[in-house]
Amino acid sequence: MSIRDTSAQDRPLAASAGRMPRRRLIAIGAAVAIAAAGIGVVAAWRAGGQSISAERVRIAEVTRGDLVRDLSAEGRVISANSPTLYTIAAGTVTLSVVAGDAVKRGQALATIDSPELRSRLAQEESTLASLEAEADRAELDAELTRANARKTLDQATIDRLAAQRDLERNQRAFEGGAVAQIDVARAQDALKKADLGLAAARQEHALQGRGAGLDTRNKRLQAERQRSVVAELQRQVDALTLRAPFDGQVGQLMIAQRANVAANAPVLSVVDLSVFEVEIKVPESFARDLGIGIPAEVSGNTGTFAAAISAVSPEVVNGEVAARLRFTGKQPPALRQNQRLSARIVLDTRRNVLMVERGPFVDQGGGNSAYVMDGAIAVKRAVRTGVSSLAAVEIVDGAKSGDRIVVSGSDQFGDAERIRISGE
Template sequence: MNIGIRDTSEQDRPLPPKPRRTRLLVAGLVGALLLLGLLGGGRIQQMLTSNAAVSVSRLSLATVGMAPLTRDVAGEGRVVAAQSPTLFAQGGGSVTLLVKAGDPVKRGQVLARVDSPELTNRLAQERSNVDAARAELARAEVEARQQAAALQSAFENARIDQQTAQNDLARQTQALEAGATARMQVERAQDTLAKAKLALDQAQSMRGLKTDSLRLDVQAKQSALARQQLLVADLERQVAELQVRSPVDGQVGQLFIADRTNVARDARLLSVIDLSALEVQMQVAESFARELQPGMPGEISGNGQRWKGEVSSVSPEVVNGEVSARLRFADAQPEQLRQNQRLSVRVLLDRREQVLSVARGSFVDESGGSYAYVVRDGVAEKRAVKLGARSLERVEVLAGLRLGDRVVISGADNFKGADRVLVAD
């Protein structure tokens, strides 16, 4: 049995064509294209020649202009003491602390005492040696006077013997002339006088030599005493320095030991902060630190106030890519500053008037300053540029840009390095 399948062939009916409606649709489309060509031909050309399209809301633009260019370094600094001496033990022993951290101190005030039996005993021994040296000197002086007296006595006796021999010769000569004595007696008297003269010359010479020798002995004893006294004076200085005194007016900073601690010589005891001379220390990137020099003007601000400053020192050491620099207050030091207080610091490196420049943005770092995107008639075009001095706010333009150019300073990473990009409103 044949079973027929019903379809929709009975329901389908062909419709008559409508040529007029089709022609009108085609004509309207052509007219719209012509109108767009007349009104926005340039825009369409830009769309066809551009590599991408980015909304202007995703970009930051700036205009190239003439403006002052100030190069500076800004950052946060902390208040430090220009003088913060650390005190050390001048001898080994037990340390007694007389102050606490933060206590105000005056110059010359005793802050700690070091009990050093070794140094104290040595001082006592050397003082005893001074007494012995002084006694030796006194003994040498007495002996010198005694020997000098003996030499003088010998000289006087020799002189008297010479005078006696001379008188005897005169008497014998007169007796010979009178015929009362023999010539032999005269000759004997002459020999006696010659011996007396020789003895006198020897006594005089010995007196001079011995006197010089005694004087040298006394001087040697005096030198030994002076040397011993210097040694005692140095030990007395060391014993006096066992009382650790503050070298400045200020306050105690940090205690490095506990009270009653036994320490070795030259051990750190404590630090003193001179609050009368404060500076501000800041960390500067190594690239800027090359241009920092002592004496450069700066500005310090904090607590709603601003103070003039100048660079006092720049550390020669680089730590983690940064260099420590210190600024001192150019005028009177402000009051109520505290150690390690945070302040804002700014150092002026250079200032130029009326420089062709543009606001600084991420394009300086992203491109390395080799190119920039200039926006004109809705299109951002990549252009090679040459940049010069840079500040925190602006960068100098040396070549590639003209006065009035609009530059994409941020958001150029959306262009993916394309040469031309459509900027949509």
């Protein structure tokens, strides 16, 4: 007995005109996928052959508004007056205070024991006393010289007067026939001799007075010079005691008690607690915009206080420039050295300008180009940027309000003119 199969039951069915076979559907779907991939490849090729994920870039929209150019920085409170006191001479230092002590103006802070300087002062004082004595002696000698010259002048005056009288007596006697003509001639010669002696005495008196005055003046000048030397040494000896230049607080001690130090060595610093400044550091790109007198605001736990830039460092350190702010009005209470405060400097305000979020694109394109979005394609376009703040940059030309610019991540594009941004 054989088993019959189902071949007698099978019969072919005619293909339905409105239904497509499954294999054809698969083939058509594969063709569509291939065509779509080809279109994507062509689009990518037209976009420059690259595609960058939107997650790797930052895109910002160009808007119109007020651009406030300001700086925000953390500041450090420093004393506007914090001098360091130095030794005037080598010696042993005895400290009278410790770090942190409150001091008053003129209070002794440290004393330097310098036997050498004190010995020099004593020697110079002795020399001064000797020169002053010589000056007094020169003045006395000048008086004696003038007195002798005056005596000689007076004697010559009397001799001339006597010669004049003798001549008059001889003339009267000659007229009366009592004396001879020769006696009158001798009297006339004596008068002329007396006149010459009087003139010489007068000249000598003047010269002796001038000479004596010059000697006295020279001795006095030597004494004055020595007095200046003694005054300077006395100043140095007085400076051996270091005193507080103002009311304040002892800052740092640079030496130990009873230490032997050289001349001009730092001993300690004194901090003026009544005048403080705030030191800030700003990026190098803003250094040219800073100037003395530009207003600022300093904020702390006790409120906001007006200030102004008082100094700007001429050098750049680690890409930053140091500046100092000085309070223009009331100073915040209870400030402490090295306390941290927030500072804000308003440089400029531009009204109704096109601006976009600030990003690395400004430096990468030199401010002359940027990638502007055209749909999903970033197109390199020539733009011109203006001033910038910490948060935004002004767009002068090359973009309009509503445009979207790649502000960060464009360094991945190389020199491509068009880049596809996938995920946009």
